[in-house]
Amino acid sequence: MTTPEHEPPAPQPSASEFQDRVHRSSAGIAGGVLLLAIILWLGVDALVTGQGRTPWLALAGMILAVPLVVAFTVRPAVYANADRLRVRNPFRVIVLPWGQVSGLRSGYSNEVFDKAGTKYQLWALPVSLRARKRAARRQARATVATARATGGTSAGGAGDTAADRDPIRTDTDQFMNDLREVQEAREHAESAQGEVTVRWAYEIVGPALAGAVVLAVLIAVG
Incomplete structure (x- = not known):
């Protein structure tokens, strides 16, 4: 009587098999750069042409606004x-x-x-429900097209199309x-x-708090 041979355990993936990955929101970065440009444009104009307390208010506003815009648009990764x-x-x-x-x-x-x-x-x-709906529509069209081309069957079994095995995602x-x-x-x-x-992130929190304090003081003293 022979005993069944035990199969060797599957090898575990090594660290070298996984490449470093990074994801940042391109839409967020674009929006952040646009907002920063507007803030700097308005702020510098107020610093140069403003009268009385206006330049100081503009400077405090920029110290507060710039870190917050960077934090929520350019920084996330x-x-x-x-x-x-x-x-x-x-x-x-x-x-x-x-x-x-x-x-x-x-x-x-x-x-x-x-x-x-x-x-x-x-x-x-960020989650885009609109992008998910577009991906779902593309997935449905791909599934129908593949099913028509293969007669509804594939090597994976009846109704198992290539689009089903490799779904379209955002x-x-x-x-x-x-x-x-x-x-x-x-x-x-x-x-x-x-x-x-x-x-x-004290490099973000610190300047934002400083700008908020200066802005509050300027508004309080009138």
Whole structure:
């Protein structure tokens, strides 16, 4: 009587198989650059041509507005590699080793959860319901076209079309799907363990608070 041979365990993906990835909102950056240009244009004009307290109010307003615009438009980014996920939000930087990530959720916003249950929003991955509807329409058209071309069947079985196996997604939804794949593959890796760290972006908070204080003082003294 022969005993069945045990199959060797599947090899775990190595860190070198995952390239570093970064995602930033191109629409947010474009809007932020436009807003900064308008703020600087109006502010410099007030500094040069303003009378009385106007130049000081304009200067304080720019010190307050510029960091806030940068924080919410240009700054947000999501960095991912084989060991950790780094989330750069408007006022905080969160570093989550994959071993501490319990899940990623896409709803009306994209979010990541750590093992303690804390939720962090991914500002650099905004959700566009309009873009999702467009992707759904393209997916439906691709499925119908593939089904017609193959007679409704494929190598994967009846009704299993290429469009079904490779669905069309928005850029942010595709990036979230990629992050889930990395998390599932690397959550038990030794180099992907550690503690979640959160750091406040004092380079944004400091100037904004200073501008708010100066602006409040100028308004208060009349």
